[in-house]
Amino acid sequence: MRRLLLALICLISLPAHAQTGRYGNAGMPNAGPAEEAIIPSLAELQDRLEQQGWLLRGQATFVLQGHTGFHSPYRAESSMTPRAGARNTLSTDLIIGRRLWEGAEVVFNPSVARGFGLSNSVGLAAFPNNEAFRLGSTEPTFYVPRLFFRQTIGLSADTVESDNDPLRFTEPMARERITITVGKFSVWDIFDDNRYSHDARTQFLNWALVGAAGFDYAADARGYTIGAALEWENGSWAVRGGAFQVARRANGLFLDPGVTRAWQLIGSVERFWRIGEREGAIRLIYGASRTRQSYWSDLIAGDPFDRSPTGYRLKHNVAISFDQQIGPDWGVFARLSWNDGRTQNWMFTEQDRAISFGASLQGRRWNRPNDTVGLATNIGFASAGRRRFLENGGIGFIVGDGALNYRPEWVTEAYYDLRVTQGVNVALNYQLAVNPGYNADRGPIHFLALRLRTAF
Numbered sequence: 001m002r003r004l005l006l007a008l009i010c011l012i013s014l015p016a017h018a019q020t021g022r023y024g025n026a027g028m029p030n031a032g033p034a035e036e037a038i039i040p041s042l043a044e045l046q047d048r049l050e051q052q053g054w055l056l057r058g059q060a061t062f063v064l065q066g067h068t069g070f071h072s073p074y075r076a077e078s079s080m081t082p083r084a085g086a087r088n089t090l091s092t093d094l095i096i097g098r099r100l101w102e103g104a105e106v107v108f109n110p111s112v113a114r115g116f117g118l119s120n121s122v123g124l125a126a127f128p129n130n131e132a133f134r135l136g137s138t139e140p141t142f143y144v145p146r147l148f149f150r151q152t153i154g155l156s157a158d159t160v161e162s163d164n165d166p167l168r169f170t171e172p173m174a175r176e177r178i179t180i181t182v183g184k185f186s187v188w189d190i191f192d193d194n195r196y197s198h199d200a201r202t203q204f205l206n207w208a209l210v211g212a213a214g215f216d217y218a219a220d221a222r223g224y225t226i227g228a229a230l231e232w233e234n235g236s237w238a239v240r241g242g243a244f245q246v247a248r249r250a251n252g253l254f255l256d257p258g259v260t261r262a263w264q265l266i267g268s269v270e271r272f273w274r275i276g277e278r279e280g281a282i283r284l285i286y287g288a289s290r291t292r293q294s295y296w297s298d299l300i301a302g303d304p305f306d307r308s309p310t311g312y313r314l315k316h317n318v319a320i321s322f323d324q325q326i327g328p329d330w331g332v333f334a335r336l337s338w339n340d341g342r343t344q345n346w347m348f349t350e351q352d353r354a355i356s357f358g359a360s361l362q363g364r365r366w367n368r369p370n371d372t373v374g375l376a377t378n379i380g381f382a383s384a385g386r387r388r389f390l391e392n393g394g395i396g397f398i399v400g401d402g403a404l405n406y407r408p409e410w411v412t413e414a415y416y417d418l419r420v421t422q423g424v425n426v427a428l429n430y431q432l433a434v435n436p437g438y439n440a441d442r443g444p445i446h447f448l449a450l451r452l453r454t455a456f
Contacts, residue, residue, distance in 0.1 A: 065088070080445065087116045088116075127349065208349065237272070240270070278324070332358070332360075361374070375413070377413070390437075391404040411433045433445040
């Protein structure tokens with residue numbers, strides 16, 4: 001079985017069917033939790049390297065996703081194709097870290113990805129595969145999602161075990177500490193680290209469940225940005241802040257070089273607690289972004305969505321993220337998110353308000369403790385300005401059917417993630433989308449997916 005899965009991982013790196021590339025993707029998740037290597041000698045090598053000040057991790061995730069045919073009386077450029085179809089994506093990451101001095105390290109994360117999302121990743125604001133770039137490619141494409149410096153300053157003598165973050169060394173950390181991160185990385189590496197819903201490679205696939213859909217996180221076309229973050233945490237509280245570059249054009253690949261004019265500032269306050277042995281957390285996140293986005297009142301249906309006006313506009317974003325362990329093997333989560341809705345969303349997805357909630361259960365009760373089953377839903381809303389734009393035939397970078405019978409977009413997702421062997425997981429995923437693209441005239445759509453992942 002192990003050899004078969006490894007062979008499949010190799011086979012799926014072959015080119016996908018050609019399609020025209022399109023810029024953008026959802027905010028990228030982290031690289032997925034670290035795993036013990038499949039090959040014992042590789043695990044021993046990792047341990048020796050870490051003792052010598054080196055970090056070595058890696059992962060590969062393949063997603064095959066398809067949908068049924070569905071009702072569609074009309075469609076436009078940003079509509080999901082109503083014919084049944086399937087697409088696949090493959091992402092591979094290598095993480096190399098070097099300890100420089102006490103508490104300091106540099107992390108380099110080269111990556112190769114290929115594939116396309118369904119309908120080239122348009123048609124739903126809550127798109128069903130967060131591994132799918134809207135900048136798809138037929139051939140494997142090399143890029144560098146992360147290259148950053150991090151300094152951790154311990155403020156207490158007592159320590160805690162390092163979390164299961166593949167971007168960190170495994171040594172214990174001071175319970176109270178300050179962390180400074182500078183370079184290229186994902187905003188989601190720092191913010192909204194929800195225990196049950198933050199990683200499309202091991203948890204929910206839908207990008208509205210990986211993060212707060214109504215919060216327009218800074219990102220380039222692949223989900224990364226350049227910036228700096230400052231964090232303080234003591235095990236009970238955490239305060240985080242960051243300043244980041246934003247995309248030059250809506251949903252664009254290149255970042256705006258005018259950092260004094262175009263930027264995003266994010267801050268969060270987080271509270272952690274235990275009820276008995278059950279851990280919980282709540283996070284309040286605020287962000288302000290200044291980009292070339294247009295006011296909805298300035299756009300007419302025939303305007304290109306990214307017409308790049310000469311001026312810059314400000315957008316305010318707020319999110320609340322909650323998770324609570326209920327039993328030793330299961331827990332729940334919820335998110336609320338909002339932006340002011342006066343201007344276009346520029347980088348993440350086209351939702352202005354969103355509420356999501358769900359639960360995650362480990363397989364201990366059926367003697368599969370490393371398996372996980374999850375169930376969650378996201379309800380997304382469009383602002384009045386976005387609704388008028390879409391009703392008048394406007395086309396966004398991810399939604400726009402040429403007309404609109406408005407209803408909130410509602411997506412429900414369920415998955416079963418099965419541990420095959422150490423470092424190899426297979427997941428089955430089902431999603432139901434009602435009112436895709438906020439349009440009650442289209443859908444519903446049923447999605448099925450198979451996810452294969454190996455990591456060390």
